[in-house]
Amino acid sequence: MEKKYRKIWAVSLLFISISSLILNIGNLASFEFPNVLKYVFTLIISITVLVLIYTSLKLKIWK
Numbered sequence: 056m057e058k059k060y061r062k063i064w065a066v067s068l069l070f071i072s073i074s075s076l077i078l079n080i081g082n083l084a085s086f087e088f089p090n091v092l093k094y095v096f097t098l099i100i101s102i103t104v105l106v107l108i109y110t111s112l113k114l115k116i117w118k
Contacts (some may be wrong), residue, residue, distance in 0.1 A: 080094050
């Protein structure tokens with residue numbers, strides 16, 4: 056069961072990284088994303104942060 060949580064934890068960390076990277080590179084390059092796209096990336100980050108916290112607690116990373 057721990058392997059399953061490790062995979063979910065890694066995928067959620069990957070999604071957070073990719074979404075943040077896209078938004079930050081767009082801001083640095085002065086590229087204006089449509090608002091819908093910004094909201095979608097923000098929603099992805101919000102959901103995956105919750106998943107990351109849940110799996111971290113299940114893996115007992117925070118003691």
